[in-house]
Amino acid sequence: MELENLYQEIILDHAKKPRHFGLLVDATHRSEGHNPLCGDQVTLTLEVRDGVITEIGFEGCGCAIALATASLMSSAIQGKSTDEALQFSQQVLQAVTSQCDDTEPLGDLAALTGVRRFPMRVKCATLALHAIQDALTSGSIERK
Amino acid sequence: MELENLYQEIILDHAKKPRHFGLLVDATHRSEGHNPLCGDQVTLTLEVRDGVITEIGFEGCGCAIALATASLMSSAIQGKSTDEALQFSQQVLQAVTSQCDDTEPLGDLAALTGVRRFPMRVKCATLALHAIQDALTSGSIERK
Amino acid sequence: MAGSVGQVSLPPVELAEFPILAQRVHGNRLAYLDNAATTQKPRSVIESMTHYYEHDNANVHRGVHLLSQRATDAFDAARVKLAQFIGAQNPNSVLWTKGCTEAINLVAQTWGLANLGPDKRILLSAMEHHANIVPWQMVAERTGVTITPIPVSDEGVLDIDWLRANLDETVALVGVKQICNALGTVNPIGEIATMAHAVGALILVDGAQALAHAPANVVADDLDFYAMSAHKAYGPTGVGALYVRPEILRDLAPYQGGGDMIRTVSWEGTTYNDPPNRFEAGTPNIAGVIGFGAALDFLTRIGIDRIHLHEESLLEYGTSALSAVPGLTLRGTAPCKAAILSFTLDGIHPHDLGTLLDGHGVAIRSGHHCCMPLMKRLGVPATARASLAVYNTQQDIDQLVFALHEAKRVFA
Amino acid sequence: MAGSVGQVSLPPVELAEFPILAQRVHGNRLAYLDNAATTQKPRSVIESMTHYYEHDNANVHRGVHLLSQRATDAFDAARVKLAQFIGAQNPNSVLWTKGCTEAINLVAQTWGLANLGPDKRILLSAMEHHANIVPWQMVAERTGVTITPIPVSDEGVLDIDWLRANLDETVALVGVKQICNALGTVNPIGEIATMAHAVGALILVDGAQALAHAPANVVADDLDFYAMSAHKAYGPTGVGALYVRPEILRDLAPYQGGGDMIRTVSWEGTTYNDPPNRFEAGTPNIAGVIGFGAALDFLTRIGIDRIHLHEESLLEYGTSALSAVPGLTLRGTAPCKAAILSFTLDGIHPHDLGTLLDGHGVAIRSGHHCCMPLMKRLGVPATARASLAVYNTQQDIDQLVFALHEAKRVFA
Numbered sequence A, B: 001m002e003l004e005n006l007y008q009e010i011i012l013d014h015a016k017k018p019r020h021f022g023l024l025v026d027a028t029h030r031s032e033g034h035n036p037l038c039g040d041q042v043t044l045t046l047e048v049r050d051g052v053i054t055e056i057g058f059e060g061c062g063c064a065i066a067l068a069t070a071s072l073m074s075s076a077i078q079g080k081s082t083d084e085a086l087q088f089s090q091q092v093l094q095a096v097t098s099q100c101d102d103t104e105p106l107g108d109l110a111a112l113t114g115v116r117r118f119p120m121r122v123k124c125a126t127l128a129l130h131a132i133q134d135a136l137t138s139g140s141i142e143r144k
Numbered sequence C, D: 001m002a003g004s005v006g007q008v009s010l011p012p013v014e015l016a017e018f019p020i021l022a023q024r025v026h027g028n029r030l031a032y033l034d035n036a037a038t039t040q041k042p043r044s045v046i047e048s049m050t051h052y053y054e055h056d057n058a059n060v061h062r063g064v065h066l067l068s069q070r071a072t073d074a075f076d077a078a079r080v081k082l083a084q085f086i087g088a089q090n091p092n093s094v095l096w097t098k099g100c101t102e103a104i105n106l107v108a109q110t111w112g113l114a115n116l117g118p119d120k121r122i123l124l125s126a127m128e129h130h131a132n133i134v135p136w137q138m139v140a141e142r143t144g145v146t147i148t149p150i151p152v153s154d155e156g157v158l159d160i161d162w163l164r165a166n167l168d169e170t171v172a173l174v175g176v177k178q179i180c181n182a183l184g185t186v187n188p189i190g191e192i193a194t195m196a197h198a199v200g201a202l203i204l205v206d207g208a209q210a211l212a213h214a215p216a217n218v219v220a221d222d223l224d225f226y227a228m229s230a231h232k233a234y235g236p237t238g239v240g241a242l243y244v245r246p247e248i249l250r251d252l253a254p255y256q257g258g259g260d261m262i263r264t265v266s267w268e269g270t271t272y273n274d275p276p277n278r279f280e281a282g283t284p285n286i287a288g289v290i291g292f293g294a295a296l297d298f299l300t301r302i303g304i305d306r307i308h309l310h311e312e313s314l315l316e317y318g319t320s321a322l323s324a325v326p327g328l329t330l331r332g333t334a335p336c337k338a339a340i341l342s343f344t345l346d347g348i349h350p351h352d353l354g355t356l357l358d359g360h361g362v363a364i365r366s367g368h369h370c371c372m373p374l375m376k377r378l379g380v381p382a383t384a385r386a387s388l389a390v391y392n393t394q395q396d397i398d399q400l401v402f403a404l405h406e407a408k409r410v411f412a
C-alpha cells in the first residue's frame, strides 16, 4: 500500500478546494461523464475562442481522485489550444493507466500516477480526462 | 449392482413378447403417458363393462422395464374391477418406489421391485402404472 | 464457543472454518465487512463442490450411469433443503436460477408479461435494489404497467400508511426487500403480504440480504414470490433460487427454452414439462446447487437464532462505536434493523474511505449499493457500508473504527 | 506421454490430472464415455475455484478493497482468455451466461424479438439441440417469424444444396450446431456463414460440442453469434458464454435488468451500460468464470491439435470396434465427424443398455440427446451414445465393447 502516493498533498488540496468549480454560462463546449460502477459524475464546460481554451468550469460529485483530476486538468489546459489540450489529456491518460515512467511533462499532474497501483481507482481519474476529450472532440454546443 | 435382480427372467420375457400389445377399437377408457427425460411413451386403452375391466391393450415404445411393466400390469388387471385395479396399481407403485418388503400380494409383479436399486429407472416402471391410474380415474372416453 | 465477552458475543462458529479469513491484507489482519456484497464460504461449502467434481461429476436427470445418479441425487437433495429452509411445503415450488437478479427477472418475464398492462400498477419500495426495479421498467416498456415507489423516511423506514392508502384493486404486485442492503432496514413482509392480498395484489420479496440472517417463512409470511442468492448466504457464486407459490407456478408460462424444460419437441410444436423443470432449461449449475445445499446445512448447523443474536450484538456495538466518531453520520437508523452499518464521514468521499480502510485491512463497500433511487431520496451520492456476518467480531469493528480515525488524519 | 501404440494414440494428458477417473464403479474401472453430456474436470480447474474461495472471494467491479480487486482481475482475465481462444478481437464481445442454453436464449430475447417478424424466416438445421429450437419457437409465438428445418441425410449430413436453394432475403438467421451432440457430424460453419451473409442473413453457431474439440475462430469463420458452455470443455457447471459480433452487440437491447448492467437508474427512467456489462445483470458466477478460464488454460496447454489427433484416432478405433458388434448399427456416419459414437443394438433398448453398461463401469448416455426432431427424422426413439474426450483410451473402448457383449448375453 502506498496510500501517501495516492493521496499526495497536491491531490488533497485540489480535492478540498477544487479550482474552476462551477459551470460556464457562455460555454461553447460541454460534456458529461458518468461512472456507472461508483456513481461518480462530472459535467464540464469550456469556452473556446479561436482554437484556444479561454475558460473552463466543471461541476460534479465524486471522490478526491475524481475531483482533483478535474481541478488539476482544468488548471493545466486553460489557455492551451484545443489541440494541445487534447494531446496533453492523452498523455495524462496514458500516464495513469500504463507503466510509462516519464512523468516530467505532466507537471503537477504527475501526482496522479499514484493511482496506477490502485486499479479500482483508475476509473476515478479517467472520468475527467475522458470528459475533457469528449468536450473537445464532440461537445461543441450549437449556437441558437 | 444387481442386474439379475432388475432383468429377471419374467421381465425379459414380457419385454420381448409384450402381452396385450395393440390398442382396443372399442375402448371406453384411454390415457397417454410420457417420460420427458428419456422419451419413453405409452398409450393405454381399456374396455370397462359394469365396473369390470374386460379388455386392455397398450402401445408404446420404451425400455424393457417400461414395456414389461405395461405388459405385466395389463395381464394382472384384466378381469379385475376398476376399484381393485386402482388399488392394485397403487400397491405396485408403492412397492417399486419405497422400501416396503411385503411383495407377496404382487404376484408376478414382485419382479418389478428390483428397480428400486436403480433410482434412474424407477420412472420407467412407473410410466405404465401412472397411465393405468390416469385411464381409470380421468380417462373415460365420451361416447358419440 | 458461543457466549459473550463484555458486551459483544463471540461468533457461534470457529473462524478457522473460513479459510479466507486467515490471510493478511497489506500486512494487516483482514476485517472482512463487505458481507452484503458477498459472504465468505465455510470449508464445508468449498469441499462439497470439490468433492462433487472429484467424485460425482456428471450431467443430471438424463443419465442412467452411477455418476449421473449420484449427481442427480445430490442436486435434488439441495432443493429439498432449500424448501425446508424457507418453509416451503413442496420442493418443486423452488426454482434454481443464476442468482437473485435472475430470479426477479424470471418473475417479470413470465408472470409479469402475462399479467400486467396499462390498467395495472406495481408498487415498489423506494429502497429497492436495481435488481427489483429495472426488470419491472423493462416490463413496463412492453406492457404499459405503471410503477410507483412506496416512500421511505429519512431514517430508512418504509411508509406503511402510504402503502395502505394506495393499495387498491389496480395494484397487481407489491415488490419489497426483506432487508435493505444499503441501510439495513428490516421490512415487515408478513404485514405487507396481508395488505397486498387484501386487494388481490401479489407480493414479491427480495430475500437476497435475508437468507443468511433472518430468512422468510414463505408460508407463514404468505409470500407469492421469494428471490434469493446463494453467494450472500455462505454459498457459491452463480446460483440462486426463486420460490413461487405453487398455485401460481402451475400455470406459469415457461422462461428460457431448451433441454429439460420440455415434454416433447417437434417442428410443428413443443409441449412443456412440469415445474420446476419447465423453468430450468439447460444444464444447471450442478456444483453450485450442491454448494448451496452445503451452505444451508452450515446455516442449519449453526442455527439462524444464534446467528441473529450474534449479529444483533455486533450491530449494537458497532452502532455506538461508529456514532462516537466525530463527523460520522449513520445512514439508515430504522428501529428494526439488520447488521448493516451505512455511513458518511464529513470531508471524505466514501470511495476514498474504501481505499483508505483497505490499507488497514478493512474491507467495506462504498457507492450507491445498486440503490441509486434510494441514494437520491436520502440526498447522498454514496455511502460507506460495513455489513456483518456470523464470523465477524468486536475486533473487526474496532479495526474499522481505528482505520476511520487514520483516514481522517490523512484528509485532515 | 503423447504417441501411439499400435493404432490408437495415448492421451496427451496424464490421467492423474483428472481425480474422478481414479475411482471404481460397481467394482470396475470407470470408463467415462459421456463427455458430450459433460466432461470431467482437471485438477487445475477444480483448484482454481478452491483457490478463489480460499483467497480472493469478493464481489467484482464494485469494491475498492483488495479482495474485490483480485476477484475482478481474475474475472476480467478469463474474458480475455476466452476471446483469444475463439479468435475474437475484442474481449468485450464475449458475454458470460449460465451456459450455452442461456446464450442462445439471450440472442432470441434481444436480437430476435427486435428483428424478427411474420415476414422473416429462420432456418435451423434439422439436427439442432432443443436449446437451439425452443427459444426460437418461443420468439416465433411473439413475432410470427417462420421456422424451417434444414434437412439432414440418413447419415447425418446437412443438406447444403437445400440450404443454398432456400436462402433468400427473407431469411434473417441461420442456426446450426458446429458439432452434433447426437451424431458427431461436423458442420461446415464457415461455408454456411458465407452463404448466409450473401443474402443478408446472420448466422448463430451452437458451439457447445466444439469448444473442447475443434473450436470456431469467430473472425475466420465470420460468425455473428457463437454460444458455448464451460462444463462441456473441462470447465465448471453454471457458466457459459456468448460471442456477438461487435457491430451487432453495440446496439443490442439489454437482456436481464439489475445491478451492473445500468448506467443510471431513476424512477423516471434508466439508462444502460455498455457491453459486456449491459448483458450481465447481477453478481456473475465469479468462481465459475475463473474456473472457465482455467479450463481454457488447460486446453491451451495440451493444445487443440493434439487433442484433435488423439480423439480422431480413438474415433477410428471405436468405429471399427463397434461396427464389429453383431446387431449394432452406428447412427451418424458423416464423413466429417467428431469423436461421438451413437448407436442402436437390435433387441435392446438404449436405456437398458445404459444400465447394463453401467454395471461394467462404462458410463454412456442413452435417449434422445435433446434432439427429438432429429430422432424422429432418423426413425429411432433413442440411441446409445459414447462420446470421447482427451483422457479416453483404447481400454475405454475395449471395455465398452466387452460390456456390449455382456449386455447381449443378458438379453439373449
Ligand SMILES: Cc1ncc(COP(=O)(O)O)c(C=O)c1O
Residues within 6 Å of the ligand: C259, C281, C282, C283, C284, D036, D037, D099, D100, D101, D102, D129, D131, D132, D177, D179, D180, D181, D206, D208, D209, D229, D231, D370
Ligand atoms: C449441441 C448442444 N447444444 C446446446 C447444449 C446445451 O448446453 P447447456 O445444457 O450446457 O446449456 C448442448 C448440451 O447438451 C449441446 O450438446
Ligand SMILES: Cc1ncc(COP(=O)(O)O)c(C=O)c1O
Residues within 6 Å of the ligand: C036, C037, C099, C100, C101, C102, C129, C131, C132, C177, C179, C180, C181, C206, C208, C209, C229, C231, C370, D259, D281, D282, D283, D284
Ligand atoms: C437487496 C438485494 N437484492 C438483489 C441483489 C442482487 O443479487 P445478485 O447480484 O446476487 O443477483 C442484491 C445484491 O447485491 C441485494 O443486496
